[in-house]
Amino acid sequence: MLVYALALGLGLGQAIAQSGLRGPLQASEPEYAPGQVLVKFRSGITPSQRAWARQVTGAQLIKRGQYLDYELWQFNPYADMRAVAAQLRHSGWFDAAEPNWRVYLADGWTPNDTLYPQQPALPFINAPQAWALWRGDNNFIMAILDTGVRRNHLDLQPRLLPGYDFGGDVDGVRDNDPSDPNGHGTFVTGIAGAVTNNGRGVASVAPNGKILPVKVFRDSLQGFLNDIVDGLNYAVAQGAHSINLSLGGGSWGSFASVLDNAWNAGVVIVAAAGNNNNTNPFYPAWYPVCIAVAACNLDGTRSSVSTYGSWVDVAAPSGDVYSTTSSGVDTYRHNTGGFTSYAAPFVTAQAALLYALVADGPTDRSVARAQAVRELIESTATPVNYVAHGIINLQASVEKALTVPVRGRVQIQNYTGSYNGRTVEVVLRPQGGGNAIATQNGTLNASGNFSVSFFNYLGYYDLAIRAQGTLLKRVPNARMRYPGVSGLNLTLIAGDVNGDNRIDDADMLQVLFSFGQNNPSIDLNGDGSVDDADLLIVLFNFGMVGD
Template structure:
């Protein structure tokens, strides 16, 4: 009886997966037509062979130790969909495409091997998925920059010198050039060093005179200039022990325009306020060592949000070369965080012009919520983790509630599947599963590649139901909420159609009790109600 049931289940599967081979043109990230299958141990060799025959698969390899079979099907087949269907038959423990492996991306900059700070904050993990967008901008308000530095010039915008009121923000001191290199050195160019954000533009804004004097009016004008030039983040490696109410007003204006504000916490080795970092509008940054301890001079306290490892920082110098800073100044910790914001902003915004306080708040939340705890908790959130923040930005939460028509049982542990599709398309770009709570609420994170972010259609189903399409959903972090879906039950075998296979499944299990997929209405027994549900919905297909 089981063999007959399997033949019926997979007959429809073959049509849906292989009936339109010529239409599939996407380049997969797996070996075309190849999958790895692990059967349930009780299946006989004959049953395994029958399943391979039904999907027209050839066995090209076998792992004796793990009992994995390596299959080859049509190179045009939608292998992820086939794997999902195989797992729903109940005969297969695991089925996965034969995914391609890639080496972790590392830049070719000669000093990269010495930049331990970037490895501590797990930049390579983030870079494997995302390296930024050249159309997003970070403003560096400082002593200027060496425009001709070979490891900076292609990423620099023209900028402005407010200290001397001209268009030449050159750097006579080197402080601004060092800050700029941490945030925005040209990366993977075979020269010098790498930066936290390999892509993105740097807007140099000089707010000091060539004599080294800095005044509030120039800082305020520089902040306003950064906003007007489209900056998405600004770096303030400067400050004072005295309050700056007028600067706070300017920073609030920048924040309201959607600019992430990052400021050095100061080098006083105490918890006393340092401005403007002390203002809540700023992400205040302390300096850490490579072991996450506080640097000797860094300010600290509950008002300081995060730390960054300027206890060992390589960067660019105003002489055209490079230098290593090991004293742990917060001036050189802040640009790590500014660059992190520059890296993250394109993942949460629809375009460079999609700049708002809501977007800035999401970037800030990603930075703070993924920070790693530090010894002694000398900052509020911890030391930044660039890799974790990128992965979190790419994992889009989908939240809502399902109601299955006629279902009377508890939804606890009811599996919910989210399929992400192109607008008005049927190809599955990504998928994720999770469990509902007792009342049908679900919260499922869907991991997307950067080029899959944006407006998409969703197809959502629960175990035993057809898919329900939710059109034109913004799939970017912080995600989608308040989806309320009524789902049609009766698709027992998960092929997105209520047909003979589902009817036979109920008939074969009729009279049995307990938790079973054939118990469609969740009353604990496979009975007339389940049979009538299939008959009532017979012939329907998912959206």
């Protein structure tokens, strides 16, 4: 016990002293109760040892668990409780130690649009829970290739980019005013991007983001392949991140390459699967680079008109949708037809929301980013038997995009035992250095592979990684965005028994006091006992400091 005491006394006392010097946190509302940590001692630790542990760490006992045997401890309210909890876990005394995290109601963000209560399709895809985490970025662009849009509609206008009319008011004569003579485009646009939380009209799937209206039908409502080909290229050139195609017909032949070009430029293409109530290909949705969207009812069944089958990628609601109409500047309509035209914009908006999470900014468009977005949409869909992946789930896709895995493999110098089950700690720090922002713990498999993930830390950070008994090794400039950091290959230096990131007297004393024991956090070479070999590792690396 003396050895553990030493670990706690030196390691933790120091960590708390250091973090206590940092002053008040800048955040207006810290993510945990200030200075509080929730601990659960390992079994076998006696009450007097518990009291001693509190004394040596300077913790004050505030409360004990009523059903689970935990203790709530109070430290300096300015201490970094993530770091303190990590130190406690590292001491070997506890089964669990966590900051006293703040928790929130899980009912999501409810917009104040007057018709929102009549838009059950939004809760159906778990939009409110997604919006509680993320509502999009105004620098990201959805292009709607359709019959145009009612440009001065009060629930659309603030989000509309100028756009273009490739179909023309007079058939085939193009102009720069994509006004909507029909209403189809205005309805589709409102589903994806009506102004949300403005106390008016409807809410939309993507509360933030810009809309590029691209009119590809003539005022006579005829549409032709050449206008769509030009409209697609225009949308790509204008910086679109997702493109909605609630249209189809014919087969594009070699002109389908325009879709490939858009995809290769990093644009997610979403297309209605068709309203044919069969599995026949419908173009352009059928082309592999398009996310083909079927329509479902709000009980999850396929809409009676929707095209379906294994070539159709996902389904989205269309059986009960409310959106903007072109008949006035503040007009709305309910549609129960179940058409795939009105399902596709759910996915186009989802793609724009997710794109902003996986990219480093609006100009960071690439096929890799588009692929990440598509994979997020498809992998988080709720399976149904009439499409390949399932019904879209906005919440699950946003949560997955915010969950960034870090994967790699470590080798520990002088280690001869099995890596299986040995703990690994991954620390997130500001780029260029600084105190730990977050820490995740994992375990190695027999080959030394590990995988941990960080939630809601997007951007560039430095990582520092250690296994049990080793110094930290820095991985600079890690891109913390989905699909994450992978392929790390690190050789770690053993000898830091107490986890303070330096190899010194304290580590040597712990090895000496544990001679003959089988404590994995002190058995540096993993051969099952603490002996000369471990002491030699400490002596050989004596004085070294980790990253």
